[in-house]
Amino acid sequence: MKGLSRDLGQILDRNRVLTDPEDLLAYTNDATHYFKRSMPDAVVLPNTTEEVSRVMEYASKHRIPVTPRGAGSGLSGACTPVHGGIVMDMKRMNRILEIDERNMTAAVEAGVVLSRFHRTVEKMGLFYPPDPQSMSVCTLGGNVATRAGGPRGVKYGTTGNYVLGLEIVLPDGTVINSGGKFVKQTVGYDITRLMTGSEGTLGVITRINLRLIALPPEQKTIVVSCESPEQAAEIVSEIIARGTVPSMLEYLGQAAVGLMNSIISPPLTVDAGAYLLIEVDGTRTQVDYDTEVITNLCREMQPRAVRVIEDEKEAASYWKARSNLYPLLMTLMERVITEDLTVPRNMLPQMVRMVQEVSAATGVGIGMGGHAGDGNIHPTILQFQTSPELDEKSQIAIAELLKKGLELGGTISGEHGIGIHKSEYVAWELGEAQIELMKRIKKAFDPLNIMNPGKIWPEGGE
Amino acid sequence: MLKLADYARVINKCSHCGYCQAACPVYLEDLLESHVARARLNLINAALIEKTIPVTPRVKEIINRCLLCTNCTRTCSSKVPCDEIITAARIELSKEAGAVDSLKKFVMRKVLNQRGLAGVLSKAGAVAQKINITSMEMPTLAAVPFDRQVSGTIEPRGERRARVAYFVGCGTNFLFPDTGNAVVKVLAYNGVEVVIPSGIVCCGIPALAEGDLESAQESVRINIEILAGLDVDAIVTDCTSCGMAFKTKVSKVFPDDDPMQEKIKPVSDKFWEATDFLAHLGLVAQPGELKGRYTYHEPCHRGWSPTVDDAPRRLLASIPGAELTEMEEPGRCCGAAGTFYLEHRELAEKIRSHKLKDIRETGAEKVVTQCPVCRFYLEIQLKDQKVVHPLGYLAGAYGL
Ligand SMILES: Cc1cc2nc3c(=O)[nH]c(=O)nc-3n(C[C@H](O)[C@H](O)[C@H](O)COP(=O)(O)OP(=O)(O)OC[C@H]3O[C@@H](n4cnc5c(N)ncnc54)[C@H](O)[C@@H]3O)c2cc1C
Numbered sequence: 001m002k003g004l005s006r007d008l009g010q011i012l013d014r015n016r017v018l019t020d021p022e023d024l025l026a027y028t029n030d031a032t033h034y035f036k037r038s039m040p041d042a043v044v045l046p047n048t049t050e051e052v053s054r055v056m057e058y059a060s061k062h063r064i065p066v067t068p069r070g071a072g073s074g075l076s077g078a079c080t081p082v083h084g085g086i087v088m089d090m091k092r093m094n095r096i097l098e099i100d101e102r103n104m105t106a107a108v109e110a111g112v113v114l115s116r117f118h119r120t121v122e123k124m125g126l127f128y129p130p131d132p133q134s135m136s137v138c139t140l141g142g143n144v145a146t147r148a149g150g151p152r153g154v155k156y157g158t159t160g161n162y163v164l165g166l167e168i169v170l171p172d173g174t175v176i177n178s179g180g181k182f183v184k185q186t187v188g189y190d191i192t193r194l195m196t197g198s199e200g201t202l203g204v205i206t207r208i209n210l211r212l213i214a215l216p217p218e219q220k221t222i223v224v225s226c227e228s229p230e231q232a233a234e235i236v237s238e239i240i241a242r243g244t245v246p247s248m249l250e251y252l253g254q255a256a257v258g259l260m261n262s263i264i265s266p267p268l269t270v271d272a273g274a275y276l277l278i279e280v281d282g283t284r285t286q287v288d289y290d291t292e293v294i295t296n297l298c299r300e301m302q303p304r305a306v307r308v309i310e311d312e313k314e315a316a317s318y319w320k321a322r323s324n325l326y327p328l329l330m331t332l333m334e335r336v337i338t339e340d341l342t343v344p345r346n347m348l349p350q351m352v353r354m355v356q357e358v359s360a361a362t363g364v365g366i367g368m369g370g371h372a373g374d375g376n377i378h379p380t381i382l383q384f385q386t387s388p389e390l391d392e393k394s395q396i397a398i399a400e401l402l403k404k405g406l407e408l409g410g411t412i413s414g415e416h417g418i419g420i421h422k423s424e425y426v427a428w429e430l431g432e433a434q435i436e437l438m439k440r441i442k443k444a445f446d447p448l449n450i451m452n453p454g455k456i457w458p459e460g461g462e
Numbered sequence: 463m464l465k466l467a468d469y470a471r472v473i474n475k476c477s478h479c480g481y482c483q484a485a486c487p488v489y490l491e492d493l494l495e496s497h498v499a500r501a502r503l504n505l506i507n508a509a510l511i512e513k514t515i516p517v518t519p520r521v522k523e524i525i526n527r528c529l530l531c532t533n534c535t536r537t538c539s540s541k542v543p544c545d546e547i548i549t550a551a552r553i554e555l556s557k558e559a560g561a562v563d564s565l566k567k568f569v570m571r572k573v574l575n576q577r578g579l580a581g582v583l584s585k586a587g588a589v590a591q592k593i594n595i596t597s598m599e600m601p602t603l604a605a606v607p608f609d610r611q612v613s614g615t616i617e618p619r620g621e622r623r624a625r626v627a628y629f630v631g632c633g634t635n636f637l638f639p640d641t642g643n644a645v646v647k648v649l650a651y652n653g654v655e656v657v658i659p660s661g662i663v664c665c666g667i668p669a670l671a672e673g674d675l676e677s678a679q680e681s682v683r684i685n686i687e688i689l690a691g692l693d694v695d696a697i698v699t700d701c702t703s704c705g706m707a708f709k710t711k712v713s714k715v716f717p718d719d720d721p722m723q724e725k726i727k728p729v730s731d732k733f734w735e736a737t738d739f740l741a742h743l744g745l746v747a748q749p750g751e752l753k754g755r756y757t758y759h760e761p762c763h764r765g766w767s768p769t770v771d772d773a774p775r776r777l778l779a780s781i782p783g784a785e786l787t788e789m790e791e792p793g794r795c796c797g798a799a800g801t802f803y804l805e806h807r808e809l810a811e812k813i814r815s816h817k818l819k820d821i822r823e824t825g826a827e828k829v830v831t832q833c834p835v836c837r838f839y840l841e842i843q844l845k846d847q848k849v850v851h852p853l854g855y856l857a858g859a860y861g862l
C-alpha cells in the first residue's frame with residue numbers, strides 16, 4: 001500500500017510503525033498453528049487512545065482493514081489479518097490506571113497482561129477471578145474481546161461478569177465511553193456487553209473498568225483418579241447438582257496427565273481412565289467444609305482414588321501443568337486443534353460418550369481436557385502426523401462434534417470465540433434471522449467493514 | 463548437532479501458544495513480537511531453512527538481538543530448544559564470508575582457547591578500543607589469574623568423601639580468582655579432594671554465541687581430552703554457563719556419530735555446579751556465625767540441573783545469622799549475557815535496571831550469584847552491595 005508507512009509514521013512516531021516483512025511475519029497469526037497465515041501491510045504500536053483514534057480515522061478515510069491484536073494467544077484465528085491492512089498491536093497501552101479499593105473496581109488500559117493485573121490486585125487483598133490459562137501473556141483487551149473464561153468460571157464466572165465499562169474507539173475514530181465505575185446501569189442499550197466478545201469487529205477497546213472482589217484467603221486442591229471418562233463426567237454433574245461450588249473443576253484425560261507429569265511434582269500415577277482436578281477456596285472453615293463434602297461425594301461414587309493435596313508447592317505444580325496443557329500436547333503431536341464445545345453441565349456424561357463415539361466413527365484421535373465445571377471440556381483433535389486425508393477426516397469429525405453438541409443443548413464456543421476457526425458453523429447455532437440481526441449491528445458500528453473483516457461470518461459481515 | 467537444517471521439524475513443534483512472551487527479556491523491553499521466540503523461529507524458518515525471504519540486515523539484527531538466556535526454552539512446554547535454534551542460525555549466518563568479525567575470531571581462538579595472561583590483556587584492550595567502549599564497562603582483569611595462583615591437587619580436610627576435578631571457567635580465572643579460591647577451600651574443608659587439571663580452556667559458550675562453531679569445537683576437543691582422562695567422582699564448576707555447556711551443549715558441536723561423542727558423554731554426566739554438588743553431598747563442617755542480609759540472583763543458565771537454582775539457598779541457610787531476603791523476581795535476567803551488553807548497550811542497561819531495583823529494594827548488603835558475568839555486570843552499578851559467589855559467602859562463614 002503506497003504511502004501507508006509514511007502516513008502512519010506521521011500519526012505515531014516512525015519507530016512504532018512496522019512495515020518490514022521480517023517484522024510483519026510475527027503478526028500473521030495467533031496460537032492456532034494449524035491455520036493459514038496472512039501478512040498485514042503494517043503494524044502500529046499505539047501508546048494512547050488519541051493515537052488509536054487517529055489511526056482509525058485514517059483507516060476509515062482510506063478504507064484500510066484494521067485488526068486489533070493483544071498477545072496473539074487466541075485460539076480461533078481472530079487476530080489473523082485475513083485481508084491484510086493494519087494490525088493494531090495494543091500491548092504498549094499497558095498501564096494499570098487505577099485500583100479503587102473502597103469501590104472495589106479497577107481501570108486499566110487494554111494491553112495490560114492478565115497475570116500482572118492478578119499479581120497487582122492480589123497484593124492488595126483483592127481478587128480478579130477470570131483466569132484463561134494463557135494468563136501469563138494474554139491481555140485484558142483480548143480477554144474482553146473474546147469474553148475469555150477459565151477454570152474459575154465454575155464459581156466466579158468469566159470476563160463478561162467483571163466488565164463494568166469500556167472506552168471504545170469506533171471504526172471512524174470516534175471515542176465513546178460505555179458503562180463506568182458504577183456496578184449497575186439502565187440507560188439505553190448495553191454497549192459494554194455488546195463489545196464483550198465482539199472479537200475486534202466493532203471497534204477498538206482502549207480502556208476497561210473492571211469489578212473486583214475480596215481475595216479468598218485459603219485454597220485447597222483435590223485430585224480424583226476416575227475409572228473412566230464417563231465416571232469423571234458423572235462426578236462433575238453430581239458435584240454441580242448437589243450445590244457445592246468448587247473454585248475450579250477441571251477434567252483431564254489420561255494422556256493429558258501423562259504429559260503434565262513433566263511439570264507435576266511429584267508426578268501422578270497414570271493408571272486411571274480420567275482425572276478431575278478440583279480446587280475449593282474461601283475461609284478456612286469454608287475450605288475444610290467444602291473439601292469434606294466434595295471428597296465424601298466423590299468417594300460415594302467409588303473412583304480409584306481421591307487425594308487432598310496438602311503441600312502448596314505440589315498443588316501449584318498441578319495448576320501450572322494444567323495451564324501448559326496445550327503446548328505440552330505438541331511434544332507428542334504434529335497438530336493440535338482445540339475445540340470449544342460447551343454443554344449444559346448435566347449433559348457432560350452424554351458429551352463425553354459422544355466425543356468418544358465421534359472419535360471411533362471417524363478414526364480421528366480426540367482428547368478431552370478442560371473446564372468441566374463449566375461444561376467446557378475442549379474436545380481436542382490430536383494428529384500424530386499430518387496428511388491431507390487426516391485433515392479431511394478431522395473436518396468431518398469437528399462438524400460431527402459441533403452438530404451433536406448442539407443436539408445436547410450446547411454451544412459451539414464457550415470462550416475462544418469464532419474468528420475464522422468456526423465461522424462456517426455459526427449458522428447452525430444462531431439461525432439465519434439472528435445472524436442477519438448481528439450483521440445489521442455490525443453495519444451500524446462499521447459501515448465500511450474495515451474492523452477486523454472476515455471474522456465470525458464466512459463472508460465477513462457485509 | 464547444531465545444524466540448522468536438522469531443526470526444521472523441531473521448529474514445527476512450536477504450538478504458537480505465545481507463552482515465551484512472558485519470559486523473553488528482550489521482548490519485554492522492546493514489546494515487538496518480532497523479537498520473541500515464537501516469531502524468531504518463524505523468521506529463521508523462512509529466511510534460513512525454507513529460504514522464502516532473503517537474508518536481510520533486519521533478519522540478522524533479529525537473530526543477533528538475543529541474549530541466548532534460555533528463558534524461552536525453559537518456559538516452552540512444547541520443548542522447543544529456541545536458544546539452540548538461534549545459535550544454529552548464527553552458525554549458519556557465519557558461513558557467509560566475513561560474517562564473524564576477524565578480531566572476535568582471533569580473541570576466541572588465541573585468548574579464550576589458549577590462556578596466556580599477556581595475550582588476554584593486550585587483546586581485551588584491543589577489543590575494547592575496537593568497539594569503542596569506556597573502561598567503566600570493561601571488567602578489570604585480576605592481577606594474577608586463578609590458574610597461576612592454585613594448581614595441582616588440594617588434599618581434603620579429614621576423611622576423603624569424594625575426589626573431584628575443578629573446571630575453572632574464564633570468568634573465575636581472569637576476573638574473580640577469589641571465587642576459585644573459595645571453591646577449593648570450601649570443598650577441601652568439607653572433605654573433598656580437589657584436582658585442578660592444567661591446560662583447560664574456555665567452555666565454548668562465547669564462541670557459540672558468535673556462531674563460531676570451529677572455535678567451539680577446538681575448545682571442546684582440548685577440554686574433553688583433558689577431562690576424560692581424569693580419575694574423579696565428579697567434575698565441578700562454579701559457573702552456571704560452563705556447567706550448561708558441558709551438560710547440554712558440547713555434545714552438539716559435533717555430529718552424532720563423531721568419535722568425540724564417546725568421550726564427551728562420561729564427562730558430561732559427571733558435571734555439577736559446585737554449590738549444587740555440595741548441597742547434595744551435605745556439609746560436614748558447620749559454618750560459623752556471619753550476620754548479615756543477602757539476596758540471591760538466579761543466573762539464567764540454570765536449566766541443566768533441576769536443583770542448581772535452589773542449591774545456594776539450601777547451603778547458605780546453614781549459616782547462623784545470615785538472612786536471605788528474596789528479591790521480587792530472583793530469576794529475572796540481568797542483561798549481561800557474555801558480551802551482549804557491549805553490543806546492545808542500551809537494551810542491556812534497561813534489562814539490568816529492573817534487576818538493580820529489585821536488589822536495592824531488598825535492603826541486602828550482599829548479592830549472591832554463581833555467574834561471573836552477572837556478578838561483574840551488577841557489581842559495577844551497585845555501590846552499597848557486594849556481589850559474591852555462594853561459596854565465597856560460605857568461605858567467609860568458615861573464616862577461610
Ligand atoms: C495455551 C492456551 C490456553 C488458553 N486457555 C484459555 C482459557 O482457558 N480460556 C479462554 O477463554 N481462552 C484461552 N485461550 C485463548 C486466548 O488466550 C484467549 O482468547 C485470550 O482472551 C486472548 O487474548 P489476547 O490478548 O491474546 O488476544 P488476541 O489473540 O491478540 O486477540 C483475540 C481477539 O480479540 C481482539 N482484540 C484484542 N485486543 C483487542 C482490543 N483492545 N480491542 C478490540 N479487540 C481486541 C482481536 O482482534 C481478536 O479478535 C488459551 C490460549 C492458549 C494459547
Ligand code: SF4
Nearest residue numbers: 476477479480482538
Ligand atoms: S513457548 Fe514454545 S511453543 Fe509456545 S510460542 Fe514460544 S516457542 Fe512456541
Ligand code: SF4
Nearest residue numbers: 486528529531532534
Ligand atoms: S534466549 Fe532469551 S533473549 Fe533470546 S529469544 Fe529466548 S528468551 Fe529471548
